[in-house]
Amino acid sequence: MKFDSVTIKDIGKALNLSTSTVSRALRGSYEISAETKKLVLEYAEKINYRPNPIALSLKERRTRAIGVVVSEIANNFFSQAINGIESIAYNRGYHVIITQSHESQEREKVNVQHLASRGVDGLLVSLSSESEEIEYIKELHEKGLPIVFFDRISDEIETHKVIANNYLGAYHATEHLIYGGFKKIAHVTSSPYLSITKERLNGYRDALEKHGIAYNDALIRYCNRGGMISEEVEDAIASLFKGKAKPDAVFTAGDRLTTVCYGILKRMNQKKEAGFIGFTNTNLADLFSPSLSAIRQPAFEIGQTATELLVQIIESKRPVTDFETRQLDTQLMIRESSVKKSAT
Amino acid sequence: MKFDSVTIKDIGKALNLSTSTVSRALRGSYEISAETKKLVLEYAEKINYRPNPIALSLKERRTRAIGVVVSEIANNFFSQAINGIESIAYNRGYHVIITQSHESQEREKVNVQHLASRGVDGLLVSLSSESEEIEYIKELHEKGLPIVFFDRISDEIETHKVIANNYLGAYHATEHLIYGGFKKIAHVTSSPYLSITKERLNGYRDALEKHGIAYNDALIRYCNRGGMISEEVEDAIASLFKGKAKPDAVFTAGDRLTTVCYGILKRMNQKKEAGFIGFTNTNLADLFSPSLSAIRQPAFEIGQTATELLVQIIESKRPVTDFETRQLDTQLMIRESSVKKSAT
DNA sequence: CTGAAAGCGCTAACAA
DNA sequence: TTGTTAGCGCTTTCAG
Numbered sequence: 056m057k058f059d060s061v062t063i064k065d066i067g068k069a070l071n072l073s074t075s076t077v078s079r080a081l082r083g084s085y086e087i088s089a090e091t092k093k094l095v096l097e098y099a100e101k102i103n104y105r106p107n108p109i110a111l112s113l114k115e116r117r118t119r120a121i122g123v124v125v126s127e128i129a130n131n132f133f134s135q136a137i138n139g140i141e142s143i144a145y146n147r148g149y150h151v152i153i154t155q156s157h158e159s160q161e162r163e164k165v166n167v168q169h170l171a172s173r174g175v176d177g178l179l180v181s182l183s184s185e186s187e188e189i190e191y192i193k194e195l196h197e198k199g200l201p202i203v204f205f206d207r208i209s210d211e212i213e214t215h216k217v218i219a220n221n222y223l224g225a226y227h228a229t230e231h232l233i234y235g236g237f238k239k240i241a242h243v244t245s246s247p248y249l250s251i252t253k254e255r256l257n258g259y260r261d262a263l264e265k266h267g268i269a270y271n272d273a274l275i276r277y278c279n280r281g282g283m284i285s286e287e288v289e290d291a292i293a294s295l296f297k298g299k300a301k302p303d304a305v306f307t308a309g310d311r312l313t314t315v316c317y318g319i320l321k322r323m324n325q326k327k328e329a330g331f332i333g334f335t336n337t338n339l340a341d342l343f344s345p346s347l348s349a350i351r352q353p354a355f356e357i358g359q360t361a362t363e364l365l366v367q368i369i370e371s372k373r374p375v376t377d378f379e380t381r382q383l384d385t386q387l388m389i390r391e392s393s394v395k396k397s398a399t
Numbered sequence: 400m401k402f403d404s405v406t407i408k409d410i411g412k413a414l415n416l417s418t419s420t421v422s423r424a425l426r427g428s429y430e431i432s433a434e435t436k437k438l439v440l441e442y443a444e445k446i447n448y449r450p451n452p453i454a455l456s457l458k459e460r461r462t463r464a465i466g467v468v469v470s471e472i473a474n475n476f477f478s479q480a481i482n483g484i485e486s487i488a489y490n491r492g493y494h495v496i497i498t499q500s501h502e503s504q505e506r507e508k509v510n511v512q513h514l515a516s517r518g519v520d521g522l523l524v525s526l527s528s529e530s531e532e533i534e535y536i537k538e539l540h541e542k543g544l545p546i547v548f549f550d551r552i553s554d555e556i557e558t559h560k561v562i563a564n565n566y567l568g569a570y571h572a573t574e575h576l577i578y579g580g581f582k583k584i585a586h587v588t589s590s591p592y593l594s595i596t597k598e599r600l601n602g603y604r605d606a607l608e609k610h611g612i613a614y615n616d617a618l619i620r621y622c623n624r625g626g627m628i629s630e631e632v633e634d635a636i637a638s639l640f641k642g643k644a645k646p647d648a649v650f651t652a653g654d655r656l657t658t659v660c661y662g663i664l665k666r667m668n669q670k671k672e673a674g675f676i677g678f679t680n681t682n683l684a685d686l687f688s689p690s691l692s693a694i695r696q697p698a699f700e701i702g703q704t705a706t707e708l709l710v711q712i713i714e715s716k717r718p719v720t721d722f723e724t725r726q727l728d729t730q731l732m733i734r735e736s737s738v739k740k741s742a743t
Numbered sequence: 744c745t746g747a748a749a750g751c752g753c754t755a756a757c758a759a
Numbered sequence: 760t761t762g763t764t765a766g767c768g769c770t771t772t773c774a775g
Contacts, residue, residue, distance in 0.1 A: 060516070060542065062768055073746045078770060088744060103538065105516045109462075110768035112453045113751050128481065128497075134473035141499065150513060153472075153497040155485065169494060172404070172449040194447070198404065318686055337683070342662055344688025406752055417762045422754060432760060454752035457767050746775075751768105758763070 061104045070098060081106070112174055120150040121365060122170030123179045126158045126207075126281070131336035132310045132354045133181070136205065139358025140179060147366050149176070158280050160185035167192055177201035177365045182209060184246035184281050201368040205361040206352075208250045208380075215364040216380040219352040221251050224385035225258025225308065228332050228350050231387065232304045233266045236395050237330045241274040241295050241302035243288070243316055245281040245309045252277075255308040255334070273300050282311030285319075292319050304330030304393070310337070317347060317392070332393040334385075345391035353383045405448045414442060425450070456518055464494040465709060466514030467523045470502045470551075470625070475680035476654045476698045477525070480549065483702025484523060491710050493520070502624050504529035511536055521545035521709045523702075526553060528590035528625050545712040545719075549705040550696075552594045552724075559708040560724040563696040565595050568729030569602025569652065572676050572694050575731065576648045577610045580739050581674045585618040585639050585646035587632070587660055589625040589653045596621075599652040599678070617644050626655030629663075636663050648674030648737070654681070661691060661736070676737040678729075689735035697727045 063081070067074045072095070080087045080095035081104075098104075112118045121144060125133045137153060144151045152170060156163035163183045168191065170178060180192065180202060189211055196202050196212050205217045232240050242259050244252050260270045276291035295302055305320065307313045313333030320331060332348040340347035360381055368375050407425070411418045416435070424431045424439035425448075456462045465488060469477045481497060488495045496519060500507035507527045512535065514522060524536065524546060533555055540546050540556050549561040576584050586603050588596050604614045620635035639646055649664065651657040657677030664675060676692040684691035704725055712719050 063770095064768075074769080075747075075771075076745055078768095079745085082770085086744060091744080105512065107457075107518070107768050108513075108516055109453055109456050109518050110751090111770085113451075113457055113753095113767090114769055114771095116751075118453075128472050129475070129478035131473070134478065137472065138499075150517075151498070154495075155482075168449070172452055173494075174451070174453050314683055314686070318683075321686060339658055339662075339681070339683055339687075342658070342665060342687045342691075343683075344686075347686075408752075418752085419754075419763075420761055422752095423761085426754090430760060435760080451752050454767090455754085457751090457769095458753055458755095460767075744775105747773090749772085750770095753767090754765105756763105756765085759761085 060107070061102050062107065063104075066095065066098055066102075066104060070094060116174075117176050118174045119148055120152055120175045121177045121179060121362070121369075122166075122173075122175040123151060123153045124156060124163060124166050124170070125153070125181045126156050126183050127283070127311070128153065128155055130310045131338070132206070132352055135336055135354035136181075136358035136361075139355035139360075140362045141358075142355075143359050143362035143366070147362075149366065156183040158184045158283055164191045167195065171195050171200055177203070177369045179361050179365055180204050182207040182249065184249055184279055187248040199374075201365060203361045203365040203368070205357055206251065213378055215361070215368070215378050217357050217361040217364065218250070218254075218380070218382055219357060219385050220382045221254035221385070222258040222261075224334065224350040224352070224387070225255040225306070226262045227258075227385075227387050228306055228334075228348075228393075229259045229262035230266070231348075231389065232306065232330055232332060232393060233262065233268065235304075235330060235393060237304035238268065239271075239274065239300065239302045240268075240304045240306055240330075241276070243276045243278065243291055243295075243305060243307045243312060245277065245312060246279045247277055252308065259306060271300065273298065274302055278309075278312060281309050282313075282315045285315055288312065288315045289319055292316060292323070296323075302329060304332075307331075307333030309333070310335045313337075313347075313349070317343065328396060330393050330395060340388065340390060343392070348390045348393035349388045351386040351388055353385070356383055404451070405446050406451065407448075410439065410442060410446075410448060414438060460518075461520050462518045463492055464496055464519045465521045465523060465706070465713075466510075466517075466519040467495060467497045468500060468507060468510050468514070469497070469525045470500050470527050471627070471655070472497065472499055474654045475682070476550070476696055479680055479698035480525075480702035480705075483699035483704075484706045485702075486699075487703050487706040487710070491706075493710065500527040502528045502627055508535045511539065515539050515544055521547070521713045523705050523709055524548050526551040526593065528593055528623055531592040543718075545709060547705045547709040547712070549701055550595065557722055559705070559712070559722050561701050561705040561708065562594070562598075562724070562726055563701060563729050564726045565598035565652075565729070566602040566605075568678065568694040568696070568731070569599040569650070570606045571602075571729075571731050572650055572678075572737075573603045573606035574610070575692075575733065576650065576674055576676060576737060577606065577612065579648075579674060579737060581648035582612065583618065583644065583646045584612075584648045584650055584674075585620070587620045587622065587635055587639075587649060587651045587656060589621065589656060590623040591621050596652060603650060615644065617642065618646055622653075622656060625653050626657075626659045629659055632656065632659045633663055636660060636667070640667075646673060648676075651675075651677030653677070654679045657681075657691075657693070661687065672740060674737050674739060684732065684734060687736070692734045692737035693732045695730040695732055697729070700727055 154166040208216045313335040498510040657679040
């Protein structure tokens with residue numbers, strides 16, 4: 056079955072006009088008589104004519120669509136960021152095409168290339184946890200495809216980037232644990248390739264050092280799939296608490312990672328409750344027990360900002376060469392899980 | 400800035416071949432000499448040629464893309480369903496374009512029409528809570544655009560539909576509360592327009608009647624925005640518990656609605672804990688306190704099934720006239736929130 | 744004020 | 760085996 060819609064030609068035939076006249080009438084061109092215009096407009100309305108954007112794109116070499124590549128929409132941070140993206144795109148007249156990499160570099164590549172060849176006007180990208188080398192994006196960028204990175208960014212490409220202040224977020228979270236009397240703070244994080252991993256790790260490390268606590272590699276665990284596979288996280292936690300250097304608190308970096316870790320700890324660890332805080336944008340943190348302390352990213356605003364910058368590039372007459380990296384502040388939401396029980 | 404890519408013409412020019420020869424060589428047509436083929440393929444590879452899908456679509460009148468319209472991706476049910484959709488679409492060679500209506504009929508209409516005019520090969524739709532009259536979808540469907548409904552469906556259009564067994568899910572949940580000793584069970588649900596609302600309400604009502612409890616309108620609350628606006632839910636809950644017919648348990652129908660309601664009840668209701676159960680697909684129900692009893696929908700499978708049916712229509716040679724409505728079973732996950740404390 | 748024709752990138756029927 | 764040409768739906772010179 057093919058889905059046939061009305062074309063400008065059909066209108067022309069019906070009204071005994073040339074396609075160009077119809078086209079002009081439809082776009083309200085001044086050179087068409089009011090009479091003809093009215094005729095065409097009314098008929099078009101009647102048969103519910105819609106211009107074919109595919110034909111349009113072919114001609115104009117633009118689609119008024121922007122592509123989004125994220126790892127997973129079932130992630131509070133990303134679904135909120137996407138809402139921010141849509142809010143801006145919508146009233147700038149762009150449509151948004153969302154794709155997921157599921158943390159796979161292969162999948163990311165396919166998506167990026169498909170979106171590009173499909174003629175999106177620009178790309179909003181947050182890298183997968185496997186993506187270290189990103190030649191396939193660089194190539195497109197060099198050919199002139201506007202790209203803005205958000206959240207998980209890369210040095211490899213010079214363009215606008217929008218991120219949360221991950222360094223400070225991690226720093227403050229760690230410091231908060233230290234102030235609360237925790238001394239052996241483990242850090243469970245995502246793939247070491249990711250920019251957010253590095254930024255958060257640095258914040259964590261610097262906070263420790265500032266307070267005279269030695270940084271200890273044995274307290275770090277990398278979960279390359281970012282919590283998508285719970286085994287990965289279970290292993291990390293198990294190995295942390297098995298060792299002799301058993302931590303007294305855990306700080307997690309990553310939305311899924313945080314809730315998954317919290318769940319595991321809760322299940323295995325009922326008595327000796329370790330302190331807990333993590334990056335997450337869930338709205339349900341209050342409902343947990345103990346309620347979940349969190350570092351919250353301004354996801355919606357990150358999405359908005361990235362989109363504004365992208366549209367700016369797309370609509371710029373001349374090649375943009377002056378790029379910036381915007382950093383938005385995180386929010387530290389202290390709840391029960393990061394507060395020592397004994398420390399009343 | 401415009402993003403220019405290599406065309407078949409460029410290749411032809413460089414190799415002194417006609418565009419059609421190049422085209423055929425690229426598609427491996429049998430009528431091209433091995434030599435020429437090799438030449439073209441190698442050159443195309445070298446300059447990283449990608450066919451322009453826009454031009455292709457214009458010609459073939461198909462895009463190998465399917466459009467998805469849901470109310471909100473920041474909803475566990477939908478993000479899981481989308482993963483199901485993608486899993487099938489991906490290995491059938493279709494791309495997936497996701498859009499959100501944010502429970503607005505206006506937005507839904509815009510999205511549907513855009514996707515259609517953009518030439519998706521088919522549509523997977525779950526209606527917004529405002530959508531009662533859906534002429535704009537009907538029109539497209541009558542013109543031959545393949546459409547499959549899932550979750551929130553409509554009688555207005557005859558096509559394949561995929562849903563959870565909402566009636567039974569609600570029935571069993573209600574019965575479970577009754578068995579647990581609850582007698583005044585309130586039902587907080589979404590817009591009365593939605594199919595899921597009606598199905599679940601019927602299940603609730605029938606369970607009550609089966610157990611000799613009179614159905615009482617005063618215990619029903621409709622939240623038209625499905626929990627998107629928390630005030631709406633606050634009002635509903637407040638008015639329920641203010642009245643003289645104060646409920647002893649609450650049963651919610653809707654993913655967001657369930658978590659939002661639970662939060663409100665938890666905050667306001669610490670002592671006289673009412674029983675609680677609701678439809679939701681969150682993975683975090685275990686972490687709540689009390690842990691959250693839930694009716695879980697097979698979201699992933701619903702997405703998969705809907706996509707299979709859609710692809711079937713798209714690829715069918717002759718118009719499909721024999722439609723079915725598939726119903727998949729829900730899962731009752733009993734945890735603490737629906738169990739009477741005193742009833743130990 | 745309106746029409747004819749070219750062209751966007753690609754495929755396919757028809758010629759050679 | 761390869762080239763020429765028309766056409767997918769639309770806009771836009773260029774001519775009337």
